[in-house]
Amino acid sequence: MTVNxxxxxxxxxxxxxxxxxxxxxxxxxESDAFNARLILTLANHIGDRAVLRAAIEAAK
Incomplete structure (x- = not known):
């Protein structure tokens, strides 16, 4: 799976x-906590572990 x-x-x-x-x-x-909540919210929305794994690698 690839990330756009x-x-x-x-x-x-x-x-x-x-x-x-x-x-x-x-x-x-508070800003760091907001970012963490936003990341987890978007990750939950995506839901696909392969896409999430690819996004983590792309972000590295």
Whole structure:
């Protein structure tokens, strides 16, 4: 299974802005915890272990 690494988010700048806004006012610890929750939420949405494994390797 492969991971799509090509641009695939409509309005990527808008998404990036939303992501930054989600971190606004958070301490470093709170920001790290938010990132962990977001990663786990998206991983659960994907659900496919082969895709998740490929994503982990791509991120390394």
């Amino acid at each position: 690494l090509d641009p695939n988010i409509p309005d990527p700048d808008g998404f990036y802005d939303e992501l930054l806004q989600a971190h606004a006012g958070l301490s470093d610890e």
